[in-house]
Amino acid sequence: MRSRTPAGRSLAVLAGALALAGSVTGCGIRTTTVPVNAGDAPSRVPCEVQEGNLTTQAQPGVTVRVYLVCASELTPVERAASLPAEKGNSDPVRVAQALLDELLEQPSDTEREAGFTTYVRGPLLVSEVRAGDPPGTLRLSRQPEDLPTAALAQIVCTLSEGAATDGSVVLGGPGTYEARGYRCDDDTKRSPESAVPTTGPLPSAS
Incomplete structure (x- = not known):
């Protein structure tokens, strides 16, 4: 059996990547580059000590x-x-x-x-x-x-x-x-x- 040429290997890798992307889409999961908004970071009021905490x-x-x-x-x-x-x-x-x-x-x-x-x-x-x-x-x-x-x-x-x-x-x-x-x-x-x-x-x- 003859080994694959570099061009053949590249085509095989590309085909595999496309197949993986198709399977992900088929499962209802879409890739995105938009950051997910997880809400505002926790905040506190600075320069204030609770009353009674002496x-x-x-x-x-x-x-x-x-x-x-x-x-x-x-x-x-x-x-x-x-x-x-x-x-x-x-x-x-x-x-x-x-x-x-x-x-x-x-x-x-x-x-x-x-x-x-x-x-x-x-x-x-x-x-x-x-x-x-x-x-x-x-x-x-x-x-x-x-x-x-x-x-x-x-x-x-x-x-x-x-x-x-x-x-x-x-x-x-x-x-x-x-x-x-x-x-x-x-x-x-x-x-x-x-x-x-x-x-x-x-x-x-x-």
């Missing part, structure tokens, strides 16, 4: 609001901080440290799934004011201007709500530089990577 760093305490970064903006998140119930009458340095500790804490699984993150990194401590500091000054263990802009924005917005009432906070560092007033406004919350605005001249210490 992250507790240590023992249950009072509910506080801290600002985390989500979708390139600052968004408040409720946390259960280790503070006595009478936090309003507590030492302001202790309150500020508790708030900073919450910012230093990495987001919980629930917060992370919702898109939250924090740019505040430790160590970061709050110390007592110095002689000559304006009233309400909080001294940090790192110079505020040396912190990442987004981290400073988180700190300013968190402390201005948790340790002050006028939307601003006076911060200083460990060095000899004078303390400066920082303000948390809507622009800061919308764009934490931009420079954090400062306040006007600070009142002198009495």
Whole structure:
């Protein structure tokens, strides 16, 4: 028997392919190149933590609001901080440290799934004011201007709500530089990577 020529083999392969296509069509199955629409992909609302799902760093305490970064903006998140119930009458340095500790804490699984993150990194401590500091000054263990802009924005917005009432906070560092007033406004919350605005001249210490 003579072997098939290359042309004969090609015709045989083509005939087999046509026969297979015919059998598929005969079974009621039609080939298509149009993608199948399986519906919209599952979606969730970002930057939102379910009510009552609080992250507790240590023992249950009072509910506080801290600002985390989500979708390139600052968004408040409720946390259960280790503070006595009478936090309003507590030492302001202790309150500020508790708030900073919450910012230093990495987001919980629930917060992370919702898109939250924090740019505040430790160590970061709050110390007592110095002689000559304006009233309400909080001294940090790192110079505020040396912190990442987004981290400073988180700190300013968190402390201005948790340790002050006028939307601003006076911060200083460990060095000899004078303390400066920082303000948390809507622009800061919308764009934490931009420079954090400062306040006007600070009142002198009495």
